[in-house]
Amino acid sequence: MxxxxxxxxxxxxxxxxxxxxxxxxxxxxxxxxxxxxxxxxxxxxxxxxxxxxxxxxxxxxxxxxxxxxxxxxxxxxxNSPETATICADKVKNSLALADAGVPTPRTEVAFTTDAALEIIEAFGYPCVLKPVVGSWGRLMAKIDSRNAAEAILEHKATLGHYQHKIFYVQEFVEKPGRDIRVVAVDGEPIAAMTRTSDHWLTNAAKGGKTAEFEITDNVRELVERASEAVGGGLLGIDLMEVGGADSGSYTVHEVNHTVEFKALNDAVATDVPAVVVDWLEATAEGYAEGT
Amino acid sequence: MTNDTDALIAEDPITGEEIELPADVEVGEIIDSPVTGAELEVISLDPLVLEEAPELEEDWGE
Incomplete structure (x- = not known):
């Protein structure tokens, strides 16, 4: 092809x-x-x-x-532009997951610093303030106190770009020092890894240590539903364990549409690019047949 | 940097020094300069031309 x-x-x-x-x-x-x-x-x-x-x-x-x-x-x-549009924006991402009934962290959005501070105070400390567009853990703030909240909101309000005035506040999820990245094609997991760090941000791009994660039935089902919620494709689905590493309960905090997989490929036995190309071949064939 | 006999030689755009690149470099690929550590982008293969890579932008990532 x-x-x-x-x-x-x-x-x-x-x-x-x-x-x-x-x-x-x-x-x-x-x-x-x-x-x-x-x-x-x-x-x-x-x-x-x-x-x-x-x-x-x-x-x-x-x-x-x-x-x-x-x-x-x-x-x-x-991925399709529809999938990209949802995944590129954390608000749309959260709404799509919630609409599909996929467990996702409690989130509220406000457009002024005063309203954002109300959300933060209602959520309690710590909570998390994220940019609606962005990745690799950049400009994410874990807010530990009202003083910090006021300062961060003031800084964001003066950053310039209008997107920084969309205040996306999320509950802080107590995860067991790690989160889980699953790379999937149309809801079918290729492989998964944990990203572990002493820092609250565990992204591989932030230096989180990676290890293979064995996909459980529960995770498989959540990945399938999260993928469907954003329109499918080659996706990176990020989950956190809720209630400890052995609880079997998860929350999906994000789905990524231009997923990087080199860290996953290094961490697992599966040949990730080979499976991606298998999927591309099948998808191209599907298009050719008009499906 | 590789010692592969097929390695390619290019000029570091910042220092002008010669640097070795793996034989399988691609146009658009980003490599770290072994001289300065700066990110360099492969602009063309024939002739082999490197330029300083664009700075990180806010919407980059996955």
């Missing part, structure tokens, strides 16, 4: 995928979104004869618009 890769930066994740695709004899069209122009009916990017395009844009804004354009031209693109 002929596969397009939307990118602006080739990370180790993309190199693993490119190697797997080429090894299987697939033709790859790398599309640097920084160079492409997107018109209402056509693009300068060579997408005309592609069987499928995989969005691997590092910048969320580019991912959102580039996939929207490709979908409008009728080019099969994964």
């Amino acid at each position: 002929k596969v397009g890769i939307l990118y602006s930066r080739i990370r180790r994740d993309e190199k693993l995928l490119l190697a797997e695709l080429r090894e299987r004899g697939h033709e790859v069209e790398k599309i640097d979104v920084r160079k492409a122009r997107f018109g209402l009916e056509e693009t300068t990017a060579a997408v005309g004869d592609l069987d499928i395009v995989l969005d691997r844009c590092l910048a969320t804004s580019r991912s959102l618009y580039a996939t929207e354009f490709l979908a409008s031209y009728g080019v099969p693109v994964v």
Whole structure:
């Protein structure tokens, strides 16, 4: 098949995928979104004869618009712009999970510092303030006191971008020093890992230590439902254990749509890029058959 | 840095020194300069050209 890769930066994740695709004899069209122009009916990017395009844009804004354009031209693109739109925004992400009945941390949003402070005081300390767009744990604040809350809210209100004035407040979940990342394709888990850290942020990008996590039936079911809630695709589903590591209870705090998997690939026995390419082949075939 | 005999040689855009790159580098790939540690982007393969990689932006990530 002929596969397009939307990118602006080739990370180790993309190199693993490119190697797997080429090894299987697939033709790859790398599309640097920084160079492409997107018109209402056509693009300068060579997408005309592609069987499928995989969005691997590092910048969320580019991912959102580039996939929207490709979908409008009728080019099969994964993940879909609908999935990207939900996953790129923490508010939409939380709403989609809650609407689907997937357990997710208690969350409230306010548009002024005064209203945000009311939420924080009602939640109690500690609680968490997150940017609605962003990742790798950046600009996340664990708020331990009213003094800290007032200072952080004031800082956010002066950061400039209007998105920082959307105050997304979440309960602080007492997790057992780790969270769980599951990478899944259309709800079917490929593999999972725990990310452990003494810091409250356990993201691999923040230096969290990774180890393989054996997927339980409970996690499998939550992953399937969380994936469906955001429209499916190649996703990174993040869960936290509630009530201790052996409780079997989880809350899903986020679903990521341009998931990085190099840390997972290093942590588990499964060949993650191989399974991703299996899925791409099947998805492209599905598009060709009109399903 | 690799000692692979197929390694490629490029000029570090910051210091002008010659640096070795693995033979399988891709256009768009980010490598760490062995000289300065700065992130460099592979702009082209023939000729092999590196530039300083773009700075991290707020909406980057997954």
